[in-house]
Amino acid sequence: MASTSPLQKLATFKEATSLPLPSTASPLDSLASDPIFSAFLSPSFDPALFSSQALSSGSAASRAEHLHESIRLLNVHLRSEVLSRHPHLLSHLLSLRSASSSLSSLRPAAASLSSSLLRARLDLAAPRRALLSHSLQLSHLLASADLLHHSSRLLKLASRLRDTTDLARAAEIHREIRQLYDERGLDGISVVEDEMRLLAETGARLRSDAAAAVERGMDNSNQNDIWCGLQVFYNLGELRPAVESLINKYKAVGAKSVAAALDMKAISSSNSSFGGPGGIQRSGTPQIGGGKRAGEALWERMRQCMDELHRVVTAVWQLQSVLTKKRVPFSQVLFLEEVWQEGEPLLTERVWEALVKAFASQMKSALTASSFVKEIFTLGYPRLFSMVENLLERISRDTDVKGVLPALSPEGKEQMVAAIDMFQTAFLALCLSRLSDYVNSIFPVSSRGSIPSKDQISRLISRIQEEIEVVRMHGHLLLLVLHEIGKVLLLLAERAEYQVSTGPEARQVTGPATPAQLKNFTLCQHLQEIHTRISSIALMLPSVAADVLSPSLGVIYGVACDSVTSLFQSMLDRLESCILQIHEQDFGVHGLDAAMDNNASVYMEEFQKSTVHFRSEFLSKLLPPSSASRSETICTRLVRRMASRILIFFIRHAALVRPLSESGKLRMARDMAELELAVGQNLFPVEQLGAPYRALRAFRPVIFLETAQLERSPLLQDLPPSVILHHLYSRGPDDLQSPLQRNKLTPLQYSLWLDSQGEDLIWRGIKTTLDDYELRVRTRGDKEFSQVYILMLHIGSALVQSTSSQR
Numbered sequence: 001m002a003s004t005s006p007l008q009k010l011a012t013f014k015e016a017t018s019l020p021l022p023s024t025a026s027p028l029d030s031l032a033s034d035p036i037f038s039a040f041l042s043p044s045f046d047p048a049l050f051s052s053q054a055l056s057s058g059s060a061a062s063r064a065e066h067l068h069e070s071i072r073l074l075n076v077h078l079r080s081e082v083l084s085r086h087p088h089l090l091s092h093l094l095s096l097r098s099a100s101s102s103l104s105s106l107r108p109a110a111a112s113l114s115s116s117l118l119r120a121r122l123d124l125a126a127p128r129r130a131l132l133s134h135s136l137q138l139s140h141l142l143a144s145a146d147l148l149h150h151s152s153r154l155l156k157l158a159s160r161l162r163d164t165t166d167l168a169r170a171a172e173i174h175r176e177i178r179q180l181y182d183e184r185g186l187d188g189i190s191v192v193e194d195e196m197r198l199l200a201e202t203g204a205r206l207r208s209d210a211a212a213a214v215e216r217g218m219d220n221s222n223q224n225d226i227w228c229g230l231q232v233f234y235n236l237g238e239l240r241p242a243v244e245s246l247i248n249k250y251k252a253v254g255a256k257s258v259a260a261a262l263d264m265k266a267i268s269s270s271n272s273s274f275g276g277p278g279g280i281q282r283s284g285t286p287q288i289g290g291g292k293r294a295g296e297a298l299w300e301r302m303r304q305c306m307d308e309l310h311r312v313v314t315a316v317w318q319l320q321s322v323l324t325k326k327r328v329p330f331s332q333v334l335f336l337e338e339v340w341q342e343g344e345p346l347l348t349e350r351v352w353e354a355l356v357k358a359f360a361s362q363m364k365s366a367l368t369a370s371s372f373v374k375e376i377f378t379l380g381y382p383r384l385f386s387m388v389e390n391l392l393e394r395i396s397r398d399t400d401v402k403g404v405l406p407a408l409s410p411e412g413k414e415q416m417v418a419a420i421d422m423f424q425t426a427f428l429a430l431c432l433s434r435l436s437d438y439v440n441s442i443f444p445v446s447s448r449g450s451i452p453s454k455d456q457i458s459r460l461i462s463r464i465q466e467e468i469e470v471v472r473m474h475g476h477l478l479l480l481v482l483h484e485i486g487k488v489l490l491l492l493a494e495r496a497e498y499q500v501s502t503g504p505e506a507r508q509v510t511g512p513a514t515p516a517q518l519k520n521f522t523l524c525q526h527l528q529e530i531h532t533r534i535s536s537i538a539l540m541l542p543s544v545a546a547d548v549l550s551p552s553l554g555v556i557y558g559v560a561c562d563s564v565t566s567l568f569q570s571m572l573d574r575l576e577s578c579i580l581q582i583h584e585q586d587f588g589v590h591g592l593d594a595a596m597d598n599n600a601s602v603y604m605e606e607f608q609k610s611t612v613h614f615r616s617e618f619l620s621k622l623l624p625p626s627s628a629s630r631s632e633t634i635c636t637r638l639v640r641r642m643a644s645r646i647l648i649f650f651i652r653h654a655a656l657v658r659p660l661s662e663s664g665k666l667r668m669a670r671d672m673a674e675l676e677l678a679v680g681q682n683l684f685p686v687e688q689l690g691a692p693y694r695a696l697r698a699f700r701p702v703i704f705l706e707t708a709q710l711e712r713s714p715l716l717q718d719l720p721p722s723v724i725l726h727h728l729y730s731r732g733p734d735d736l737q738s739p740l741q742r743n744k745l746t747p748l749q750y751s752l753w754l755d756s757q758g759e760d761l762i763w764r765g766i767k768t769t770l771d772d773y774e775l776r777v778r779t780r781g782d783k784e785f786s787q788v789y790i791l792m793l794h795i796g797s798a799l800v801q802s803t804s805s806q807r
Helices: 006-017 029-033 037-041 047-056 060-084 086-163 167-183 190-220 223-236 239-261 264-270 291-325 335-339 347-369 371-379 381-398 410-418 421-442 454-470 475-499 515-539 543-584 592-596 602-622 634-655 662-682 691-702 714-718 721-729 747-755 759-780 787-806
Strands: none
Touching: 060 086, 086 167, 086 190, 167 190, 167 223, 190 223, 190 239, 190 291, 223 239, 223 291, 239 291, 239 347, 291 347, 291 371, 291 381, 347 371, 347 410, 347 421, 371 381, 371 421, 381 410, 381 421, 381 475, 421 454, 421 475, 454 475, 454 515, 475 515, 475 543, 515 543, 515 602, 515 634, 543 602, 543 634, 543 747, 602 634, 602 662, 634 662, 634 691, 634 721, 634 747, 662 691, 691 714, 691 721, 721 759, 721 787, 759 787
16 A cells, blocks of 8 residues: 555545544433523623622522532533543544644645745845846936926917917916916926916916906997906916906996995085085985985986996897807807806896996885885886886897897896886875875865866866876876876776765756756866866877776766766656657647647647756756867767657657547647757757657658558668657557557557567567457458558568678
């Protein structure tokens, strides 16, 4: 058998030691469950703690004896274990001896290997040291060469920079030198440091020249200068901070101009006369005699402020326009994208927001801190508003370039106008107060019987016109003032309505005009004058402005009408009662005497007397003289309406007259002539009444036409169908009853019903009587109907067709 090597023997020993020992049950397993001995098995056993507990328990001797007995058992157990495992332990001991012998033979080989490694280390150490030394020298040489190369390039660039006159090219070289110095670590080289000190001076000069070029271009609207300056900043790598600096500078300039405009101390010191009597007090209120000069100085400073704000905004817009147009060479990226990110406000928006904020803050402070400024800007708000409006208009006009965003948005303009809203509110309140106080003075609440004079009304109208003229050229402000004037007119209408008399004295028409009626006449004329003149003023204003006054003027007109409407209604009732007496006149009488009687009917004589009385006692005081303006007044409209109603009312009841003989037709014709004369002379020119007058003129010949001629007569076009149908009853047989007869109504009752119905509903009532007539004829067994019946059916069917087509 071949002998085993030491390493193999060592492996055999490892295998032997790894064999498992036979397991036997320990007779002392019960100790593990013992409450005292189980503590010795814990990994965290503390002898001091165990002894302390044993001593404190009071039975230390018994426990010690118990422990000695347990130790004896453990020793017996260990001895038993050793004896039971003796063959295994002996085999392990033999393996250990064999391993020790193998290891002793390995020691010379290990010593030989260690000696060889030491010799190799000594042989390699010298070349390694030489290699490290040469590598370090090479690294130092390369670093020195690199520093020399870049230093030489920096010096050449610095020399080129000194010879360059182009600012943009100089800025580009400056940036390259700066990058070369920072990135290549050229600090500490004396010649380089000298150049860098000169470079700092050159950079400061470039920045100064570039900023001057940009500001010059912004102020003079020269975009080429702005572009040249921005190119310099871009080449320096400082475009964004440079633009930010410019924006902040112009913000500060605008805010400073606003603060200076409202600095009352500066206004005081600007005029040496203010220092003595008439100067500005600490509270910002001018002393006696200095208010006018201080006010003019304030307005002059505000004008300068507006000019400065215009300059600032247009300058920033010029900057923004160049940034929007110019692109970076090679990359073609807009300059604007270098200084602005999407979602951020534009440059003009940022500056305008700052200016508006400063302006609003100064205005608010001036309102609360200086009563003088508050008074000046409140009384002169149209002038202040005009300044702001002109500023916004100038900026919009000067920045309105195709393809470029304007400097201001509609929201930005509204923000500037809103900054002076507090003075607008005060101005409107003052306007309302002035006019309302005057209305209260001429219409005192405490006195119901007093009414203003014509001169007071004229002065009120003049004051309203003055308020309008002040703001006439400012559309927005004009509308606001008109709203306040509308409130004043409503107050005036309320006070005038309170003065209107409405009792029986105001409605009587039988006697002379009463004092109550004369007062109502005066109120009506005053309100008419206000309505006419304010309406004339409104017509010269834009239509949207005139619409603002329409509701309040309508209320004025309504009160003026109400002051005399009851009187006109009483006059109309009186004249209608006269006409209703036509039914008491006998128009069915026959004979030559009746035909030759040229006297007017009794009802017509009473009608004429009433119209003459109305003319002399009432209308002469209400209607303008014939030489006056022909413009229609409230009373003129009421008289026209009354005259038209009288003519229609007469034709209606003349058509209801039944029976109507030839002599009765002549009398009715004379009555119509008398009616026309009485209305034309005492009420209103009948020729100007239109359709009612044409109907009256047509009805007169119609009553003389034969029934067969009626249907083809052109006169019927000027008459309502109900009038023709009612007149035909007077030509028909007795058993053809009119609705008046069939329903047993009085003429007044039937007339009231006619007023509330249309022509189609009136025809339905008439058709009922025609159906009754048809039934009677058929009941009698007659085969022919009256010619009037057939004509009425034709007229009614034509009326139905016309009504259907209109619908």
